[in-house]
Amino acid sequence: MTQPTPGKGGYIGQAWLVILLALLYGGGLAGVENALSGKIKANKRAETYSVIPDLVPGSDPDKTDEIMVRGENAKEGLVYRTRRTDGSHVGWVLPAAGQGFADRIELLIGLDSGVTTVRGMYVLNQRETPGLGDYITRADFQDLFRDKPADRPLAVVKTDPAADNEIRALSGATISSESVAAIVNRALANFREPLRALAVERSPGNARPDEAVE
Amino acid sequence: MRGVHPPERKDLAERAPIEVLPTPAEVRIALLQHLGAPCEAVHKPRTDVALGDVVGEAKGFVSAPVHASISGTTGRMSVATLPNGRHVAVVPIRAAEEQPLSDRALFDDVLGGEWPTAGLEQCEPEQIVDAVREAGLVGLGGAAFPTHVKLTRNEDRPIRTLLINGCECEPYLTADYALMMEAPKPIVAGALLAQRAAGASEVIICTEDNKREAAESLRQAAEGTGIEVRVLKTKYPQGGEKQLTVAVLGREVPTGGLPLDIGAVVLNVGTAAATARAVMRGKPLTHRVLTVSGAGIRQAKNLLVPVGASYRDVVDCCGGLIPEAARFVAGGPMMGFTIGSLDVPVTKGASGLTVLTQAEVRKAEETTCVRCGRCVDVCPLNLVPTKIAMASKANDMELAQRHHITACMECGCCAYVCPASIPLVQLIRLGKVRLPKG
Amino acid sequence: MSTEGTTNVPEEGPTALERFINGVLPENPIYRQLLGMCPTLAVTNAMKPAVTMAAATAFVLICSNIMVSLLRRLLKPHLRILVFTLTIATFVTIADRFLAAYVYEMSKQLGPYVPLIIVNCLIISRAEICASKQGLGVAISDGVGMSLGFGLGLATIATVREVLGSGTWFGLHVMPASWPNWGIMALPPGAFITLGLLLAVAEWATEKRASTALWRTVRMLWSWRH
Amino acid sequence: METLTALILIFIGAALINNFVLHYFVGICPFLGVSRRVDTAFGMGCAVTFVISISTLLNWTFTHFILRPGAPLPAWVWQSLGGSAQTQIDLSVLSYIIYIFVIASSVQFVEMYVRRFFPPLYKSFGVFLPLITTNCAILFASLEVLKHMQDSTELWGLPQALALALGGGIGFTLAIALMAGIREELDLCDVPRALRGAGIALIVAGIMAMAFMGFTGVEKGVETALGSLLR
Amino acid sequence: MAEGKAEKPDAAATAESKQEAPAVRVAPSPHISKTALTTRWMMSDVLVGLAPVVAMAVVLFRWYAVVQIGLCVLTCLVAETLFCWMRRRPTSIDDGSAVVTGAILGLSLPWSAPWHIAVIGSVVAIGLGKAVFGGLGYNIFNPAMVGRAFVMLSFARELGASAYVTDRSQLDVVTQATPLTIAKKVAADLAAGAITVGDAQVQMESTRQLWPLFLGNVNGSLGETSALAVLIGGLYLCLRRSASWEIPAGVILSGLVLAGAADRLGLTAFTALHHVVSGSLLFGAFFIATDPVTSPLTARGKFLFGLGVGVLLVLLRVFSGYPEGVMFAVLLMNATTPLLNRWTIPRPVGGPAPQPEKA
Amino acid sequence: MPTTTVALALAAAVLGLLAIAMGFVLGWASRKFHVAADPRVELLQAALPGANCGGCGYVGCSEYAGALAEGDTTVGLCAPGGGDCAQKLADILGVEVTESCPYRAVVHCSAHRDQRLQRADYDGERTCVSANLVAGVQGCTYGCLGFGDCAQACKYGAIEIVGGLSTINYEKCVGCGACSRVCPRNIITLVPFKAERMMVVACSNADAAADVRAVCEVGCIGCKACARVAPELVTMGGALPQINYDLYNPEESEALESVLEKCPRKRYLFVGRPTAEDLAAVADEELPEAVTADFKTTVDDTEWRG
Numbered sequence A: 001m002t003q004p005t006p007g008k009g010g011y012i013g014q015a016w017l018v019i020l021l022a023l024l025y026g027g028g029l030a031g032v033e034n035a036l037s038g039k040i041k042a043n044k045r046a047e048t049y050s051v052i053p054d055l056v057p058g059s060d061p062d063k064t065d066e067i068m069v070r071g072e073n074a075k076e077g078l079v080y081r082t083r084r085t086d087g088s089h090v091g092w093v094l095p096a097a098g099q100g101f102a103d104r105i106e107l108l109i110g111l112d113s114g115v116t117t118v119r120g121m122y123v124l125n126q127r128e129t130p131g132l133g134d135y136i137t138r139a140d141f142q143d144l145f146r147d148k149p150a151d152r153p154l155a156v157v158k159t160d161p162a163a164d165n166e167i168r169a170l171s172g173a174t175i176s177s178e179s180v181a182a183i184v185n186r187a188l189a190n191f192r193e194p195l196r197a198l199a200v201e202r203s204p205g206n207a208r209p210d211e212a213v214e
Numbered sequence B: 001m002r003g004v005h006p007p008e009r010k011d012l013a014e015r016a017p018i019e020v021l022p023t024p025a026e027v028r029i030a031l032l033q034h035l036g037a038p039c040e041a042v043h044k045p046r047t048d049v050a051l052g053d054v055v056g057e058a059k060g061f062v063s064a065p066v067h068a069s070i071s072g073t074t075g076r077m078s079v080a081t082l083p084n085g086r087h088v089a090v091v092p093i094r095a096a097e098e099q100p101l102s103d104r105a106l107f108d109d110v111l112g113g114e115w116p117t118a119g120l121e122q123c124e125p126e127q128i129v130d131a132v133r134e135a136g137l138v139g140l141g142g143a144a145f146p147t148h149v150k151l152t153r154n155e156d157r158p159i160r161t162l163l164i165n166g167c168e169c170e171p172y173l174t175a176d177y178a179l180m181m182e183a184p185k186p187i188v189a190g191a192l193l194a195q196r197a198a199g200a201s202e203v204i205i206c207t208e209d210n211k212r213e214a215a216e217s218l219r220q221a222a223e224g225t226g227i228e229v230r231v232l233k234t235k236y237p238q239g240g241e242k243q244l245t246v247a248v249l250g251r252e253v254p255t256g257g258l259p260l261d262i263g264a265v266v267l268n269v270g271t272a273a274a275t276a277r278a279v280m281r282g283k284p285l286t287h288r289v290l291t292v293s294g295a296g297i298r299q300a301k302n303l304l305v306p307v308g309a310s311y312r313d314v315v316d317c318c319g320g321l322i323p324e325a326a327r328f329v330a331g332g333p334m335m336g337f338t339i340g341s342l343d344v345p346v347t348k349g350a351s352g353l354t355v356l357t358q359a360e361v362r363k364a365e366e367t368t369c370v371r372c373g374r375c376v377d378v379c380p381l382n383l384v385p386t387k388i389a390m391a392s393k394a395n396d397m398e399l400a401q402r403h404h405i406t407a408c409m410e411c412g413c414c415a416y417v418c419p420a421s422i423p424l425v426q427l428i429r430l431g432k433v434r435l436p437k438g
Numbered sequence C: 001m002s003t004e005g006t007t008n009v010p011e012e013g014p015t016a017l018e019r020f021i022n023g024v025l026p027e028n029p030i031y032r033q034l035l036g037m038c039p040t041l042a043v044t045n046a047m048k049p050a051v052t053m054a055a056a057t058a059f060v061l062i063c064s065n066i067m068v069s070l071l072r073r074l075l076k077p078h079l080r081i082l083v084f085t086l087t088i089a090t091f092v093t094i095a096d097r098f099l100a101a102y103v104y105e106m107s108k109q110l111g112p113y114v115p116l117i118i119v120n121c122l123i124i125s126r127a128e129i130c131a132s133k134q135g136l137g138v139a140i141s142d143g144v145g146m147s148l149g150f151g152l153g154l155a156t157i158a159t160v161r162e163v164l165g166s167g168t169w170f171g172l173h174v175m176p177a178s179w180p181n182w183g184i185m186a187l188p189p190g191a192f193i194t195l196g197l198l199l200a201v202a203e204w205a206t207e208k209r210a211s212t213a214l215w216r217t218v219r220m221l222w223s224w225r226h
Numbered sequence D: 001m002e003t004l005t006a007l008i009l010i011f012i013g014a015a016l017i018n019n020f021v022l023h024y025f026v027g028i029c030p031f032l033g034v035s036r037r038v039d040t041a042f043g044m045g046c047a048v049t050f051v052i053s054i055s056t057l058l059n060w061t062f063t064h065f066i067l068r069p070g071a072p073l074p075a076w077v078w079q080s081l082g083g084s085a086q087t088q089i090d091l092s093v094l095s096y097i098i099y100i101f102v103i104a105s106s107v108q109f110v111e112m113y114v115r116r117f118f119p120p121l122y123k124s125f126g127v128f129l130p131l132i133t134t135n136c137a138i139l140f141a142s143l144e145v146l147k148h149m150q151d152s153t154e155l156w157g158l159p160q161a162l163a164l165a166l167g168g169g170i171g172f173t174l175a176i177a178l179m180a181g182i183r184e185e186l187d188l189c190d191v192p193r194a195l196r197g198a199g200i201a202l203i204v205a206g207i208m209a210m211a212f213m214g215f216t217g218v219e220k221g222v223e224t225a226l227g228s229l230l231r
Numbered sequence E: 001m002a003e004g005k006a007e008k009p010d011a012a013a014t015a016e017s018k019q020e021a022p023a024v025r026v027a028p029s030p031h032i033s034k035t036a037l038t039t040r041w042m043m044s045d046v047l048v049g050l051a052p053v054v055a056m057a058v059v060l061f062r063w064y065a066v067v068q069i070g071l072c073v074l075t076c077l078v079a080e081t082l083f084c085w086m087r088r089r090p091t092s093i094d095d096g097s098a099v100v101t102g103a104i105l106g107l108s109l110p111w112s113a114p115w116h117i118a119v120i121g122s123v124v125a126i127g128l129g130k131a132v133f134g135g136l137g138y139n140i141f142n143p144a145m146v147g148r149a150f151v152m153l154s155f156a157r158e159l160g161a162s163a164y165v166t167d168r169s170q171l172d173v174v175t176q177a178t179p180l181t182i183a184k185k186v187a188a189d190l191a192a193g194a195i196t197v198g199d200a201q202v203q204m205e206s207t208r209q210l211w212p213l214f215l216g217n218v219n220g221s222l223g224e225t226s227a228l229a230v231l232i233g234g235l236y237l238c239l240r241r242s243a244s245w246e247i248p249a250g251v252i253l254s255g256l257v258l259a260g261a262a263d264r265l266g267l268t269a270f271t272a273l274h275h276v277v278s279g280s281l282l283f284g285a286f287f288i289a290t291d292p293v294t295s296p297l298t299a300r301g302k303f304l305f306g307l308g309v310g311v312l313l314v315l316l317r318v319f320s321g322y323p324e325g326v327m328f329a330v331l332l333m334n335a336t337t338p339l340l341n342r343w344t345i346p347r348p349v350g351g352p353a354p355q356p357e358k359a
Numbered sequence F: 001m002p003t004t005t006v007a008l009a010l011a012a013a014v015l016g017l018l019a020i021a022m023g024f025v026l027g028w029a030s031r032k033f034h035v036a037a038d039p040r041v042e043l044l045q046a047a048l049p050g051a052n053c054g055g056c057g058y059v060g061c062s063e064y065a066g067a068l069a070e071g072d073t074t075v076g077l078c079a080p081g082g083g084d085c086a087q088k089l090a091d092i093l094g095v096e097v098t099e100s101c102p103y104r105a106v107v108h109c110s111a112h113r114d115q116r117l118q119r120a121d122y123d124g125e126r127t128c129v130s131a132n133l134v135a136g137v138q139g140c141t142y143g144c145l146g147f148g149d150c151a152q153a154c155k156y157g158a159i160e161i162v163g164g165l166s167t168i169n170y171e172k173c174v175g176c177g178a179c180s181r182v183c184p185r186n187i188i189t190l191v192p193f194k195a196e197r198m199m200v201v202a203c204s205n206a207d208a209a210a211d212v213r214a215v216c217e218v219g220c221i222g223c224k225a226c227a228r229v230a231p232e233l234v235t236m237g238g239a240l241p242q243i244n245y246d247l248y249n250p251e252e253s254e255a256l257e258s259v260l261e262k263c264p265r266k267r268y269l270f271v272g273r274p275t276a277e278d279l280a281a282v283a284d285e286e287l288p289e290a291v292t293a294d295f296k297t298t299v300d301d302t303e304w305r306g
């Protein structure tokens, strides 16, 4: 390391270029951010919103709003409230995450408005073993969660499902399958009641009779 | 103690009585036969010398003079490559027609006759040490360290125990055994003299349980002298002084140190006998007992040989070689050095000549170390030979030193057991050569 | 590695073409200089991220080379590295935002490895070795050459890993349907092992370079230059 | 309890399961460059652990107070300029620059300090200390922390950030020390010429990565085990 | 090391001096050696030790075992020849180490593994596990385990727990999951609260008996099923000193202790004894961890190595996503071997050599 | 005030402030923790070719650079770098280039295997340095062992073993001296090449004539004939002649011829062929001191045992 020769102009005087550049770059970056942040946010949003119609059939992504909900474990969580194009409430999309076989799995759970049925499930992020655990991202596995009851924990079985809350494990990836089910179960346990309460409180008129809470 | 049990093969020469080598036509006295400074020649060429005359003068404290081992005329100085690789100056002596001693007379002069153990108290320690030094006495156990150095008293480090080493753990060799059987008296006398010189309070003659008869013979000779004869369990390398002190005294010589550091001195039985001869008869070290053995020799023998006789003379005396003879080992097969030709003079430290045949030396091909750890298991010094060897080979001296390369005494146990036939000892020696000097 | 008085060294050194050629093969940043190993290993499980990464790196490298070359007469030796870092970090942020805005999928997949371009030794070493000493033209051609070399390196590794690991190349199936995918190739060990073996191949090829046609071509270009 | 479990998981995750070097491929340069001798490798590991902790601490502070959306400092400036309390000011676009600045200056500071006061230590690191600046592992730790400070499902505080930094640093030290031991051994081996140096080191790293893949799932196992033990 | 330039003169020197055929041969000491003991002998010893294990595998898995082991051995031999040829060295298949590697690799695979797995595993074992380091004696990691890890991570489906089980086979042992898989599943379910202790006992019923585990009448990889066969072969090896007893002793000791602790804490559905006789703990302890090349040199180092393998193995069994941990434990400890060697340099008789002053 | 502007200003301000703070802290620290270091070391290192061949006698280029800066050694030891490099180093250090005569390695033994007698078959580690530990590998204890340690050490591929004798290819030899350091018998020395071909004594057996004859058909017998013909040029070091390269003048070919002719064993040989540039480089140079051949040779250095 070469030694700076202190003295003439002091450290700051010597560093004028650095300071100038810093100001310049800082400003420039803020400009870039300004120009692009809208698009980036939109991208992030689209990631979730594009699957919303699939997760909660009948919903219009543009009518979805995001609310913070306090779960049973006292932690606040983001929840998407989905509506039809006409504005009526169809259900919820609940982001959830948890430990999988190899790493964290992040997923979205689609629920009906009364939180009685799982409408769909979508894996956002995972790093499971390629060719084994990563089959949880396949549509046929995610479809298994469609129309499962949301009022009881889901169970993973290795045989053909007998009860309606049972899900057949991916062969060779039971652990991943179980992890997904566990994440869903835990998210439901945390948010089932608060969401139901919200559904009753905010949009009782919108709820169809069959979806209404008792 | 760890170590190995190589096939002993002592039966080849065990029963052979010590014979006297007929005076050779020429002997070549090497001017460096010991550990320490080389000697300086005192005679011009073509000078007549008599048996026992000084041929080379010692230079320095750790050095020993060399003497004419026959009567004759000196020749032009020449060179010889000794078994240990040293390329040294030699003084040839052409034998005179008339020899003062030969055959039985020679044997009697060197080992026979009376060796009274009484009245040794009259010898002053200094006197003994001087006699030993003038006799050019060096260790006959192999290392050829000047004996007077070992026997000189040192106020700071008093000597308590004198160990007389009759283990002769090397396969094939029986010179010490034969000596113990045929000449126990001079050994005992020499031991007592050395005890006086060094001021030791106890003397233990050690031998192994495959030499019980020798132990018996020594016991009889040592009757009433207070010398103990101890029989140890046979194991190679029991005879190494570090092993011996552990086996007998239960104390370890510090690495890089001397037995002196634990108050002990180790002398070979031959050295003891030569001490007696030097002090009681005033004769220098001119002859030694040599075992000639191995499957490559026609008749295995124990010979009393003048220092400087060539190995060729020795072999001729034993009926010559068989055609399959392939390797001449000066010493025993575990620690001995090969010689490239038989025209090498016998030195004071030489203990035998083992001639191996083609079949015996056809070594298995060297493969790579499989880190089986056998060398580690047998190393009597508790080293990790394979690491030292590999480090030396790769010239990583830091690693070699971390593994205590300097502690190795090159006993050869590791290379003996190595299933990959790696020349471990050679590599370790290489490492010692490569060690930074100083 | 500072040299006193970087500011007033005479402008000498390899020419633009030399710089360009050097970057591609003789001084290939991955195989010859072992620079930027982290992204090399991390993003090469398939061609798409590898190419994206190469493009992002190229953008940053070329921009920072331009910038540094322009500023080179103003650099103070002890603040040199600071200016480099500042410049690189700025362009990396821009690249990162652009990826997030226009190729979101890739940006997500590359994750932290895009910002890690900041510490890619390749870029700073080019700034130091070439851009801070030579004119704009040379700096640009150096940047382009090095970027190509880097891209080439990434692409070779990614090809091996994607073809063996998934039987595809750029997502297209290239292996027979019965090909058993070598899952390990998509995992960290596969990255290390592939790069290790490819390095050996590169080493071996350079040892035998006189006999390889490729090398002869490079040599021809080289000698023609002189 | 839950936080403790989380901290333990983050720590072993960063140290073993998702080892910085063998899983995330960060810090490869020193991993390959300074792993020839065990002593220096260990020293390097300690240096990295130290720097990674310091810089993560500093960067967390910067992020928390200045950079993240809704950070107090810009908000205060904004409001004292008369802005509305509703608008969040997001300076996170500056995070990369700030991080690398903080890392570079703290490394340089440490370097000068060590050089002045611990010359033997400096000598054994020698040229490698500046290398830490361009060591991805340091920046990576900060970026990981940043990710978790933006992620609404799992907001990290300082303890989590430090657990990651420490775990990452120790994992790095472990990997580089093992590697150095192996490379010392390899010096005595008959490695094919073309593979000598980086080639064989990478292959060894690959095999080590395979071995470390044995830890896959330990996070989950420990989580369940701790869960059932604490229950 | 004798590469390139030195080779030529060297070869020439030997050839020419052979021609002259001098009677005298010089060499460094010692001049005799324990001729019966060669590397090849050690390797054949291992094969003898493996015999009961192979026999048991053949009894249980019929020709699946024969094909699997045969294929591995054959491919290893071919690979060995190939890599020797690539380095222009004389072939080294006659030292027998490739056969051992092949046999151990074969024995560590499930009966159901398809042929390409055996082939790829063997090539990787010899290539990445051994040849890249310079061949026999230089490798840092156990070649067979490198090969197995490679294929296991590559073809997880074919080597995962479910690959062992089928109901469409003539073999009777393969209708049930391997004991460790069952234990793992039960423990996980229990910990997650998915089943009650009673359920757990019912589910563990089939593996509660120690005898089948000991005799080997259970599902598993080819070589691991029978603790008895492994013990016979392993003790033979230890008695012959071809394998060092310190390593299996360490593995078993720490395995017992740690598995006992895990059992106490309710983290596993097995007792310590079950842990020892099930899975490949014993096979690994006696045949894999004992690979001399990749384990430490000194007795103390070996014992520590064994302890380490045992500890990691139980930890991985209890906590990791895999039911068994032998392979990873051995590979991890292989990586520490150089450090263990460094830390367990024995004290020489007489104390450490005085170190010269560092310049 | 719009958010954008504030964000812009804030961003710039934050960075600017940080830069100022850092400038201060580091500036302060660098003075506070200042350690005097020699900046020339780095320059020197950059000027060296980086071959790390060890030819200079230091462990690597960087150590040589350090030693140069300390003033412990002279420029021009770097053989691969050549005159250019020496000039650069000298410029940096502000000294004169003192020596740049091209040195080349010379093997002082010239007996091929069949000319050396009494060669036994050797079983053991096949390197010179190991074989040198064993007595009787060949008769002559001074001569080349032919296992090629020198060839291994040569980074430039300039040495081959021909018929059991180390043979230097002067097209490739750069005179780095690596070979001379590994040869356990010390029979390779560096000779200043004042001409394309130099006369050298190609034997290093210091024994008396009879002993030499006993082991070698061609070895120098120390008859002193050469020293008598050219007493200036050739001096006897014991039984071995030594050429005084200070006085060596390649132009006086008659003197050299006569030496060559007088030697009954023909142990004076002309070796080498350095390049034209090398010759040009030294044409107007003052000639350096000659290296003294150091035939300490023989196995005498090795330990006795234990």
Ligand SMILES: Cc1cc2nc3c(=O)[nH]c(=O)nc-3n(C[C@H](O)[C@H](O)[C@H](O)COP(=O)(O)O)c2cc1C
Binding pocket: A101, A102, A128, A129, A132, A133, A134, A169, A170, A171, A172, A173, A174, A175, A176, A177, E152, E153, E154, E156, E159, E160, E161, E162, E163, E321, E322, E323
């Ligand atoms: C290399 C490897 C990777 C694996 N990856 C996964 C995985 O990503 N997800 C999973 O659930 N199981 C995975 N497993 C399998 C588990 O270890 C376990 O055997 C399996 O989940 C048991 O369930 P099964 O009954 O469906 O086979 C993997 C196994 C191996 C050997």
Ligand SMILES: Cc1cc2nc3c(=O)[nH]c(=O)nc-3n(C[C@H](O)[C@H](O)[C@H](O)COP(=O)(O)O)c2cc1C
Binding pocket: B035, B141, B142, B143, B144, B145, B149, B150, B151, B240, B241, B242, B258, B259, B260, B264, B265, B266, F306
């Ligand atoms: C420099 C030196 C000094 C020695 N001094 C003594 C000594 O004072 N007393 C002694 O008994 N032995 C001394 N020895 C000899 C050794 O103790 C030992 O006898 C010798 O190295 C041969 O042992 P060995 O035959 O077991 O190899 C000395 C050796 C050396 C090399």
Ligand SMILES: Cc1cc2nc3c(=O)[nH]c(=O)nc-3n(C[C@H](O)[C@H](O)[C@H](O)COP(=O)(O)O)c2cc1C
Binding pocket: B138, B139, B140, B141, B142, B143, B144, B145, B165, B166, B167, B168, B169, B170, B237, B238, B239, B240, B241, B242, B266, B267, B268, B269, B271, B272, B335, B409, B410, B411
């Ligand atoms: C491995 C080894 C084995 C030895 N074996 C014997 C032996 O059997 N008999 C013996 O007298 N000396 C043996 N020695 C030499 C002794 O260490 C010691 O040097 C000698 O007994 C001292 O006596 P000296 O000076 O009279 O020779 C052996 C040395 C070593 C290193």
Ligand SMILES: Cc1cc2nc3c(=O)[nH]c(=O)nc-3n(C[C@H](O)[C@H](O)[C@H](O)CO)c2cc1C
Binding pocket: E042, E043, E046, E097, E098, E100, E101, E102, E104, E130, E135, E136, E137, E138, E139, E142, E143, E144, E145, E237, E242, E243, E286, E287, E288, E289, E290, E291, E292, E293, E294
């Ligand atoms: C006791 C013993 C155990 C061995 N175990 C293995 C093993 O687990 N895997 C293997 O590839 N080779 C094994 N080998 C063979 C041999 O050591 C192996 O091929 C070397 O690691 C290759 O360098 C073993 C050899 C012995 C003597």
Ligand code: SF4
Binding pocket: B368, B369, B370, B371, B372, B373, B374, B375, B376, B385, B386, B414, B417, B418, B419, B420, B421, B422, B424
């Ligand atoms: S006995 Fe031989 S093969 Fe075994 S560890 Fe020692 S050197 Fe290696």
Ligand code: SF4
Binding pocket: B378, B379, B380, B381, B382, B383, B384, B385, B407, B408, B409, B410, B411, B412, B413, B414, B415, B424, B425, B428
């Ligand atoms: S290392 Fe030395 S002391 Fe140990 S067995 Fe080998 S030769 Fe003997």
Ligand code: SF4
Binding pocket: F108, F109, F110, F111, F116, F140, F141, F142, F143, F144, F202, F203, F204, F205, F212, F215, F216, F217, F218, F219, F220
């Ligand atoms: S005598 Fe001279 S020429 Fe002959 S071998 Fe010896 S050194 Fe070589």
Ligand code: SF4
Binding pocket: F107, F128, F143, F144, F145, F146, F147, F148, F149, F150, F151, F161, F165, F166, F182, F183, F184, F185, F186, F187, F188
């Ligand atoms: S010159 Fe020296 S190093 Fe070279 S082959 Fe001859 S003895 Fe060996």
Ligand code: FES
Binding pocket: C035, C036, C037, C038, C039, C119, C120, C121, D025, D026, D027, D028, D029, D030, D134, D135, D136, D137
């Ligand atoms: S590229 Fe990651 S540490 Fe250098």
